[in-house]
Amino acid sequence: MIGAIAGDIIGSVYEGHNIKTTEFPLFDPRCTYTDDTVLTVAVADAILSAEEYGPKLKEWYRLFPGRGYGSGFRQWAVHGDGQGHSMGNGSAMRVSPVGFAFTTLEEVLGEARKSALPSHNHPEGIKGAQAVASAIFLARTGKSKTDIKTYIQNTFGYNLGRTIDDIRPRYPFDATCPGSVPEAITAFLESDNYEDAVRKAISLGGDSDTIACMAGGIAEAFYGVPDYIRTRVLKELDDRLKIILDTFMAKYLRV
Numbered sequence: 001m002i003g004a005i006a007g008d009i010i011g012s013v014y015e016g017h018n019i020k021t022t023e024f025p026l027f028d029p030r031c032t033y034t035d036d037t038v039l040t041v042a043v044a045d046a047i048l049s050a051e052e053y054g055p056k057l058k059e060w061y062r063l064f065p066g067r068g069y070g071s072g073f074r075q076w077a078v079h080g081d082g083q084g085h086s087m088g089n090g091s092a093m094r095v096s097p098v099g100f101a102f103t104t105l106e107e108v109l110g111e112a113r114k115s116a117l118p119s120h121n122h123p124e125g126i127k128g129a130q131a132v133a134s135a136i137f138l139a140r141t142g143k144s145k146t147d148i149k150t151y152i153q154n155t156f157g158y159n160l161g162r163t164i165d166d167i168r169p170r171y172p173f174d175a176t177c178p179g180s181v182p183e184a185i186t187a188f189l190e191s192d193n194y195e196d197a198v199r200k201a202i203s204l205g206g207d208s209d210t211i212a213c214m215a216g217g218i219a220e221a222f223y224g225v226p227d228y229i230r231t232r233v234l235k236e237l238d239d240r241l242k243i244i245l246d247t248f249m250a251k252y253l254r255v
Helices: 002-014 035-049 053-063 071-079 096-101 105-116 123-140 145-156 164-170 181-189 194-203 208-223 227-236 239-252
Strands: none
Touching (some): 002 194, 035 053, 035 096, 035 105, 096 105, 105 123, 123 181, 164 181, 164 194, 181 194, 181 208
């Protein structure tokens, strides 16, 4: 979970100001947490408290309303009584706690779906959340990158055959699940370590903080998060966020 949050914070200065290289200061002075972090914590809180995801997402939105939420999510969080029909990558950016908390792949897939449904009740929104959560589960349970790649391609139909160098030159801003989840998973698959995964994700451009958030969650499960990154991330977070993060990691961290 902290790996996803770190990716969000590191990538936060490059959304809208893309950098098409892996060579950049890891923590820019302007780095901060965004809606990716707040909603990841909301999902973790729902799991810890055994409460429904929808009310928790709205609760945490109200606590941190100015963190860069998409217009559709804001509309749902403020006025929505039912489910939002979105295929945006918001469902996938916040799902990492699911990949760490549950003990079987079937549970992970089911909970990822539940976590997506309140605001992203669209087949692609659900699929994106399930793909990221299952990649995290497979990574933390000892599966190889080849195993993870094969499972994701066969189960979700994502094209993971492109390289980062193939994708980067013409990659646009795309905040949908089908337009960003495969790219985030590819950044992880090509990486050598946690930091490299985040740098590769950000180097693609586009929705940089969210791509790095997704890649960072998977990379955490596979590599762990270095202490120098973990320490810096904790300094950036509000105490309310840290309480949930610390509680969740103490209970579920298995990497």
